[in-house]
Amino acid sequence: MRPARPAVRFHSSRTVDFVVVGSGAAGGIIAKELATAGLTVVVLEQGPRVEPPQFEHDEIKTLFQGALQINPTGFTFRRSESETAKPGQIQLLYHRLVGGGSVMFTANYWRFREIDFIEKSRLGAISGTGLEDWPITYRDLEPYYTKAEWELGISGEPGPFDPPRTRPYPLPPLPVKSSGVLFERGARALGLHPQPAPLAILSQPFHGRPACQHCGYCLGFGCEFRAKSSTLYTVIPIAEATGRCEVRPNSYVRR
Template identity: 35%
Template structure:
């Protein structure tokens, strides 16, 4: 007899929602997460060690020591990187995952995001493909998540899908809301208030946002930010037979002699044990999910579970964030958080000569250290000159930027390092690959639109952000166990089941065929909910 009906590995956006959905069906669910279960109201407010500015560390797991990754440069040079290094492509490891510290932008993908190959063709050197279902299939799950988790926002822009109103009105306007909206209207650009998984009033038993200045990268003292740890996971745990094991590490899948998945092997309280389950759900993120699949090798699948087609770990993608800094004569920053208020959706698709596009919005309140880091090139990097510029311009400037379509590249991938091990002796994730040229073209196009918007808003100086060429996984990591209509084209089927395994699901952004031109968390949640419901 199994110990649980369902074991879910990971408690973030996808894992938390999937666990709740299975518990609602009467299943005995165990959620396993390697991170800590921080108390309600936890913030982690170290301004130099957080998921917004991590030069000296961060405020959640993984621990800096004992959890390296290997980054392979285009010339083949290998570098061992720690969790707070840029090349690590880190996401928060804690109960609630990235939803504890995210910016909580709650965008649906555009309908064309599900049909990119049909719309644009397949660029040379890319693995661009359509999703195996369309926007209409996911729409009811989007709506359920918006109301279950709690989204604040306004009616959609004219070029976005019509939907039911959000359960909450948008957060209060700030100094820059009016000027940004006015400039967008004058230019004829489709725009709207930014939807957020943040309470604008009391909702779901949680308080309203108080406008704190440390939002993205930190926890929420009011619990106004909807993470899985304060929404669906408590509901899951209220069901009989359900449990959550924090600070517990899954080391491999268990399989029987025929290769069928039967459970997981874990390290809990320093002891190795086996947990038997009828169904196993992977939701570790688009780097750790393929890593664990590749670590479990059987006679039937010698290169890793689900990897007979050599797709596991490929197509690693995320988002570039092109944009610009605008400096104004007047005060434009009232320092009321979280920050984003107005978004341009005009350029997500339909841009001549561009594959896809993206969204632009005003940024979160800048941490002082980040503001110094992002100062224009002519500003001194340290000393009195830098301090004077910061004092003069901190409240007279803000950034405009946003996510762009990242065209998938099969050579941008996660593999296992042949030489580097973690603290428990397992091969670490090795990351390699470069950005597709179409992604760079799109990023440059969107950067020009950010400059144009800031100029129209009245900025006296506009400083474009550099556009890099490295991989863009990070907190928006996706694509490494892509959905496909046929096993030869991907890792999971249209329901999220690993091909060849009817009781093994992937419920995180690994399954994304493309990652949209918007923040992906709402799509992660909606897709996980759909997979769990269809499985039953």
């Protein structure tokens, strides 16, 4: 079951071990790791705390009016300092709320492949770029991929071109539905072999959270069923349950 969230509130004069800026895919996980290791943590999140039933299936408000985005009034762009910045034609999905982008993203959850860490060695230098090999390899990172998949709840199955893994996905892939069925039929008609994408969405109940209800509101929307494996529903509750982590919403960090 999801751990109950105690009302942890550190006094403003208290010194804590760590201050984490942001509560998304990076900040939320870091907060959990620190708090469960016995350290005190304050997480500063510029957005509000939004939980069910506050998530809405309102496409106009969410996608076009920029609700819960970092800059709800819209972003402006220019190609050089001599130009006047003008509003963009589409909203950039940088969200501000507890859980950050992990609450609103489409939930695709691929691993990098082995070659992705050594592209310069394989492809050679590319003029005009800063292409370099990573200082670590896929083998170095693989245990952490596995840890994240099993703690967060990832649904999928290994494909023929996937890198090696030490454990399978914790959950089977979600069923192919709607337009995915047509895509799959077309791909097979062309002699291709479609593979379900790994998703940070539960295909079965997992760690006290229910499975996906297939409402279709994933990209740009929070999941009121708690089936999307965002930090809001996974690691942040664990961090808070230790009594050593406080998440402070509506806390904007300037420097």
